[in-house]
Amino acid sequence: MDIRTMQLGIVGLGRMGVGIVRRIVKDGHTAVGFDLNTSATEALQEDGMVAAYSLKEFVAALEKPRTAWVMVPAGATGAVIDELATEMDPGDIIIDGGNGHYHQDISRASQLDAQGIHYLDIGTSGGVFGEKRGYCLMIGGDTEPVARLTPLFESIAPGFSAAQRSPSLHGTPSTAENGYLHCGPAGAGHFVKMIHNGIEYGAMAAFAEGLNIIYRANIGLEQADTTYSAEVTPIENPEHYRYEFDNTQISELWRRGSVITSWLLDLAASELHTSPTLDDFAGRVSDSGEGRWALAAAIDEGVPAPVLASALFSRFSSRGESEFADKVLSAMRRAMGGHDEIIQ
Amino acid sequence: MDIRTMQLGIVGLGRMGVGIVRRIVKDGHTAVGFDLNTSATEALQEDGMVAAYSLKEFVAALEKPRTAWVMVPAGATGAVIDELATEMDPGDIIIDGGNGHYHQDISRASQLDAQGIHYLDIGTSGGVFGEKRGYCLMIGGDTEPVARLTPLFESIAPGFSAAQRSPSLHGTPSTAENGYLHCGPAGAGHFVKMIHNGIEYGAMAAFAEGLNIIYRANIGLEQADTTYSAEVTPIENPEHYRYEFDNTQISELWRRGSVITSWLLDLAASELHTSPTLDDFAGRVSDSGEGRWALAAAIDEGVPAPVLASALFSRFSSRGESEFADKVLSAMRRAMGGHDEIIQ
Amino acid sequence: MDIRTMQLGIVGLGRMGVGIVRRIVKDGHTAVGFDLNTSATEALQEDGMVAAYSLKEFVAALEKPRTAWVMVPAGATGAVIDELATEMDPGDIIIDGGNGHYHQDISRASQLDAQGIHYLDIGTSGGVFGEKRGYCLMIGGDTEPVARLTPLFESIAPGFSAAQRSPSLHGTPSTAENGYLHCGPAGAGHFVKMIHNGIEYGAMAAFAEGLNIIYRANIGLEQADTTYSAEVTPIENPEHYRYEFDNTQISELWRRGSVITSWLLDLAASELHTSPTLDDFAGRVSDSGEGRWALAAAIDEGVPAPVLASALFSRFSSRGESEFADKVLSAMRRAMGGHDEIIQ
């Protein structure tokens, strides 16, 4: 393990920026930080971070060769990097640690390369728990700057002890076993992060569907009235659906010894303990881009991704985006058979 | 073509029962009809149908060997057939012309066979237009009773001229070319009808999805505000989605010369002409059983049916049945990243 | 109906180019044609087409204001249009009648507009049958050039009589009822064609899945051996799957009176008549772009398109593109439960 101490500049001190600063400072590295939100910047001074109050000041506070990790919302990243690039020098490194699209990384890296500035795209996973657990780092870019920053990655990533060693591995742990990996050239980090999020969408949807089937296993209790109607399928075997399951206890149960133990399940159980019927939520599920990009990549490559697509489309539907399609179906049904819609 | 005239008894004088009566009477056959709704029965007397006012009376009015075509809602079919069976004699034929499950046909045929009564399951397609266009008949059961009823099938089915002949066919048209087919033993008729409806679900959904993508091709006009948010993906290329398409004219257009000309498209265009925005509909789409059974058959056989499944699930979702699943997703997102739901 | 006769230049005399030439010449219009394949060009001289043997000669043979309809493979279209643009003059019209991407139309139209040349994108459906049936024309571009070419569209499109009139329509038929439609500005024609093809994919897959379930309805006959294995699910109710259906007759049957009558069904029946087991085919299904673009549009718009996605992915899978994914599943199964793969 590389134990040199280094300096890291961070633009963007939101949840994840703060976590990164605290993890490196704790290991003896130094940090320079800037955020438009001055109070966020000031708060971290207590942790030993050097505070900057403009991008110019931020660059000036860094020792050459500089490293600037940009951790701002994806929509703002381009402008920040452009401005940094005007202030920085050949040999410096700019990192996009946000959820950028890897297409942009490819062009950005090429532009900055013309100035002699290194560009790394680092997909960073860990969410609100990353400060404590460490962040999984998926890194794209040239070899030299990646190697240069190894001591920082060692501090930011979860480290070897975060998981039990894979049975067939021996000897010195790989960087992947420490929680960071140089995945390939420009864009490779965000590509791998994009797929990671696509898998996340699919696995989340698997849990959501399963819990929903359990939730509705009481349907045989409800349907006392089995009067036939041409518009609604009566349940054929109500005696098979007379369960009143406790999804909260079931989610908790699966956390131990089952095949589907996972961090996502931990989260689901935790939320259900807080609110068993999830009444706080309307069920309008956002998507923040990576799932779409991952599906678009599958299409470009010509490889099937039905689970990913289904997971994404469920989110779209949850926001009402299938409404016109549904109306078309109802209209066709009426035209065909005189079927009216059932409005309950 | 078999031109003998025959007698047919019909129980259930709803839309389709009426159409069948009228088509056979027009061809010189005789009809005996019964319906719980007396006025429906009386109305058809003007068409020459013999009216019965009880099942007993209905059976008594039929000449042996009798043929009783049951055309009542699926939930009522079992009771009607049971009662008919007690009144009828060996050599008689009972037909289920409704949307019964083929599993039931298999057991029903076996029970009636023990009494010497023939049982036919006839999947009948045509909807509200069948009286004029003729009904497509998918027939299951033993060979002898099917052959016996050929003259009736000739009158009920659309006939050879209903479609242009398939290019490679010559000589005497098959019964399929006349619009009816003995598909196989008990259950075969409803099996084929079930798959027919499954295909219908899939094709309907294909149109609904396509028209929805056209409907939302204006999204680049709406999103003037592209402010970044971690919760919503901003549209990347709004200039690609600035169309204000006319789905009504487009549906009409496709009816001529396109690869997707079809009766379902005719219906969609017709409905859109009446109501271009389909505001009459809430978009809660019913499903009446066959789609579910078709998917269950695919699962039993171990063959993939992703389009059929997607079409069915879209209907379930349109009725709000994914709500708990969606809430689970929102809950997991909050737990993971502190993401709040966007309620617009 | 506009009965002026006009001149049309056509680059690309493949199946569809030939059909267009013949349809307009038959109506008294004149045609100038060019194709790299000289024999295709010569053959059409017999139909009255003026033959050109270079693009320069082609442009020279057209009267101003010229109209050049480009009907070449999508990969070659750009180069042809670029060369035409250098030869043509303000007020001339260039048409892309192939399966171009509407994104390209938007930029191409804008470039040609700077030269004063009109650009139309015309999605053209009809396949090998179009010469006889007429071509469904989905047109994007400015209003003036579209209006100018009306007499040609009247000849190329199928015309009013190609379908029964939608019930609620009266009076002078719209252009859509004649089989052509000005769908909107640049790209609109190819957008609508793209969605048309997406719907086609979905509807085709619906038929393919349904026929496959029918095909495998014999599974209860096969599985005499129901010995249990932890690796394979034994069929639970073999008595439900003992049918030996005739998919050829069933497809033919559905062509008359059923809800799923359609041109796609006509094609399926026609092919099955020729080869009931389809042994000529390996089942490696190509896709030519529009389905992918339609799905990408759905993703951009944030609208669900599960049927379209399923249809596209089935094609990818048919070409072996899920192989690595499948191996991952087998590997996980072995790791989890010691399950070996069943190689039959």
Add this chain to the structure above:
Amino acid sequence: MDIRTMQLGIVGLGRMGVGIVRRIVKDGHTAVGFDLNTSATEALQEDGMVAAYSLKEFVAALEKPRTAWVMVPAGATGAVIDELATEMDPGDIIIDGGNGHYHQDISRASQLDAQGIHYLDIGTSGGVFGEKRGYCLMIGGDTEPVARLTPLFESIAPGFSAAQRSPSLHGTPSTAENGYLHCGPAGAGHFVKMIHNGIEYGAMAAFAEGLNIIYRANIGLEQADTTYSAEVTPIENPEHYRYEFDNTQISELWRRGSVITSWLLDLAASELHTSPTLDDFAGRVSDSGEGRWALAAAIDEGVPAPVLASALFSRFSSRGESEFADKVLSAMRRAMGGHDEIIQ
């Protein structure tokens, strides 16, 4: 925690039966075992298990009230339970610990109840690792016999320490936190296990699809030849797909700190370490029933389960079950546009 020692009889000493015997014996309980495979029975005598060599002997060796845990392949379970029932007495307990269908549990429990024998269905998850990690127990049946067996469940299940406590929980752990749960009446255990396996299918497929997209991210390197063909979509942006990713290292990486850490990922990484290209596998993925039943339950309940369906259908496709459907598509394409299949 209930620390009484008890006696358990086990029929079926395969992987999981052995694990259960060893876990209870280690905690001071006593075990009686029977398996048709005599050597399996003998081997466990060294662990202190009492060996029986017939079901009669097995029942005789148990003290009343007896508990017989049946852990045999699902196809054999019915016969074993029937035979046990003839030998056992009122107050005894029979457990099906295998992957039975919950429909059967409902009827079996009712039959045994008439004899005064208790029936429990216990979904048991843990695979080959269960002996060491403990088994997650999903229990269905009446309250008294479940309560009676608590000491055994405590030994078989993983226990409280197997997972970090959910943040909002305090005080005495629930049984779910110890890894076992009385889920509800007869069938409830296997219902919950069935859904568990359905979720497993979905999550596995999410990983498989994601790794496949990464695997094919090199497609831009391959396609040097971009010659246009009407049959194959050329890749539009080859520069976006020129990565040579290392799926093994990426899977290992995600095990630490990422949002998708899970036992399934541990398994995938472990297998990839052993064989990075997974050449041992043909990619024919079995399914053992629960996934089908879970999907059938979703259909019965009318709730959407697109991810589960996609995951199941991918397995069907991997075994060649879409072949006829694919041929139908190729046939339609040829009929429509003269497109030939591309055989590579």
